[in-house]
Amino acid sequence: MKALCVRSPNNIVIEERPMPSIKSPNEVLIKVKAGGICGSDVHIYHGTSSVATYPRVIGHEIVGEIVETGKDVTHFSVGSRVIMDPVISCGTCYQCRIGRSNVCGKLQVRSVHVDGGYQEYIVMPQESIYHIPENLSWEEAVMIEPFTIAEQVCSRAELSADDVVFIMGAGPVGLSILKRVKLSGATCFISDIMDIRLDFARQYGADAAINAKNVDVGEEILKLTNGTGATLVIDAVCSLRSLEQALTYVCSAGRIITLGFGKEPSAINQLSITAREIDIRGSRLHNHKFPVVIDYFASGKLQVKDMITHRYHFTEIHDALRLIENPEIENGKVVLFF
C-alpha cells in the first residue's frame, strides 16, 4: 500500500509500505477514504512544527471504512464508516485523571508524534474511532475533526449566548470557530487581511467582518462594543504580536483563548491582566469532543459543504500543497481522496 511520508522537512514522498495488520483484538483495519489538509500538516511538511518528529506520515483529519475487525471489537463491523481521533493519552496521569486527557503528560498525536492517516490503510484501536452519520459524504465527514478544535475552544472559553466574541483570523480554524460560536447565539466579530475569507465569514453569519489591513482593529472593536471591548477574544492568528493585541481588545472580566505554538515571547504587562481580571487560556486539540460535534453534523445544525473548495487524489499531494501555498488562489478546506 502507499503512504505519504514526510521523510525530512520539505521532503514528502509517496512510499510503498507493507499492509498494516491487526495486532490486538480491539483493533480494526480501515481503508482510508479521505483526509483533510490542516495547517499543522503544512507546518510539519516544512519543518516549522515545534513538536513533530521525522520521518512522519502526516494527516489527522481522516475518514475511512472498516475492512477487518479484531475479535474483541464490539461497536464496529466490516463496512462501518468511521473517523479517526488523533489524540492518544495514557489514562493514568494527573491530567487524564482530572479529565484533561488532551494535555496528558504522555500525550501523543497521530500525524505528529506517531504516524497519521495519509496512507491507504491504517490500523486503529476501537476507542479511537467514531461512527460517521449516514447523511454525511466522506468530504463532509472530514470536517468533523476541525470542529472538535472549535468545540474545545468554546468549551475552554465557557462560551455563552451572552458573549460578544472577537475571533482574530478567518482561516479554516477561525471560520470553524465562527460557525460554532454562531450556533450558541452569541454575537461574533472576526478579522482577517484576506477579503475572500471575510466574505466566507459574512456568509457564515459573522456580525462584523473586519479587514485588519484597512482599519484600526482596536478602534473598530471599541465601536462595535460601545466602548467596552469583547467579552471573549480568540487568537486564531497566532503571530508574534497577536496575544498583545488580544489584550487590548478584551473587556474587564473577559477571556482570551490562545491557539498558537510560537516560542517567541510576547510583550504583555501584568497590570493589563490583573487590574481587569483577564483569563488567558490555551486550547489544544480536543477533549472528548467527537460525540458532541458528530451530533451537530448528524442533526444538520452544522453545515460544512461550503467550506470545502478543492479536492485531490492523494498522489497529487504536491499539487495540493502548491495550491495551499499560492497566495493568489483562494482556498478553504482542501481534501485528499484515497
Ligand code: MN
Ligand atoms: Mn486539523
